Amino acid sequence: MGRPLIEVDNLSKRFAVMGGPLGVRTVGHVRAVDGVSFAINEGETYALVGESGCGKTTTARTILRLFTPDGGQVRVEGRDVHALTGVELKEFRLAVQAVFQDPWASLNPRMRAGTLIAEALKANRRVSKAETKARVAALLERVGFPAWKADLYPHEFSGGQRQRIALASALITDPKLIVLDEPVSALDLSVQAQVINLLKDIQAELQTTFLIISHDLDTVRYVADRVGVMYLGQLVEETRAEELFEHAKHPYTRALLASRLALHPSERGEGAPVIGEAPSPMEPPSGCRFRTRCPHAMEICEQVPTMVQLDVGHTVACHLYSQ
């Protein structure tokens, strides 16, 4: 684990919100990502967490070049991702792969598993047929299938199996970074465990860098090295995974942790902080965006808190810690 592979630098992304009688008039903007900075080091697993709508997917998709930023930069090995052209762009497309929540969305139903897995190779590189076939077979085996399953179609696999196929197809280019957006959220717990174990194995074997987005904090604690907590388009806390679960500082992070459900009836009702719902990202509160839900809000919270470092690698944006 060493140098940063990905640097997200003061990134912003806005979306126009349409309204009016015909739905074609811009009635406002959502600041989906609003000045987010973090770095992902080579070989580490970085997680983004936070309630739905806080901008996790937008951040990930901007890193993947699926969105153009409205401000700031994403750099891969020091180069601006959105300024890449020609050979460099081709290389980027091989080096960065993604697995999304819904395996249906990422797998063409009319292609056989083997063809799907080989897709990224075909589009980008001259590799012989025999070599492609061998790589597909090896990857199928790597994700736990016999080679003959290459001939099956996506509907012939269960949800968890499709997610393993999606992972194999992401791995075929030997990527440096794999972005996983809620990769197990649609799966049953028992099957989630199969996929997460596989992710862990790949992590250990190939030292691939992962950016994982998940709303499940228990999964994040188990798989991630470092965690960034997002709230209404901003990063509010960042630290090592263990540290986050033992010494969370930001009141929002604490509320998220306390909201996790009991795993035994004797702990029933212990969490459930009453903090209502997140305000609209079209009109985020001034100052600290969490102050409308924060049990510790003070007068100074009407001003924007800056990120401060509390400890090596542990930063937080909250006035409780500003001096």
Place this chain on the structure above:
Amino acid sequence: MNDAQLQYEGDGPAHREVVLQVEDLRMHLHTRWGVTKAVDGVTFDLRAGETLGIVGESGSGKSMLALSLVRLTPEPASRFVGGRVLLDGEDLIALSDKEMRRIRGKKISRILQDPHQSLNPVFTVGNQLKEAIRIHEGAPTKDETKRRAIDALRDVQVPEPERRLKNYPHEMSGGMKQRVVGAMAMVYTPSVLIADEPTTALDVTIQAQYLTLLRDLQRRTGVAMIVISHDFGVIAETCDQVAVMYAGRFVEHGPVAEVFDNPSHPYTRGLLDSHPRYVGRGERLRSIPGAPPELSDLPAGCRFRARCEHAVAACGESDPTPVRVSNQHTAWCFRTEEAPWADR
């Protein structure tokens, strides 16, 4: 029983009257691909003020069981091929469609996972609530109806209820809509409330708050509840009893603390063990290999056998018979008495 902390103040639900009795219920779906045995011999009692959780992987028949209880199973595929559903002594399966309409939503009510299915997008929340109140209570005056609607929203902790009455569903957040659906379901003061995956679409923060609300609602009204979820956390937060469902049947059924402390079926054990919360980062997560069987092509013997690490020859020969673990705790497995999965 060591779940004293789960009992209500006063008499525990164990002493209350039984409001719903389900006896060997079988509901099969006839499709082009064959007969799906979605509900295949389910039996349980539900008492006033009690919450029964039904937990299991997707496709195990939980929703089909819930739909069977309100007789809203998919048409024309569904067939009730056996059993009874006695609500306050009346067999719902034997009722005509017309008679069932008199009961559905009134004596037995459902809260759906997706509030969009329960709320009409073209009417305000106030209109829909007031309509329900008028139907339920004959024709109370306009002021009275409005006052009742405001109370109903206040009961489910909707802030500024008077202003909210004027909102359309799309003007409300997901959590707020889910509360309104709860208020609608409670207008008729049903004896039984069924919540099918009530919080699956919600964020953790909202989910925890909503489950607290469900518990309060029950404490106040004494309604009997069935909470369906694939998540043992939801069950731990809300239920007195839990039934673990697998391939159309219960494989374990008992008081919630007992089932958590002493899971007596390998499937229950496997589900509880696959949670990552207490697993160290260096350890592997336990998973259940494979996937549930097709409900249209069930194996002989125990339905869990193909995924079970404890299977013996007998498991493939006949259906496991119920084994009493304690007074109220039952499991359907040939090896429950030895419980080779107990010491992990």
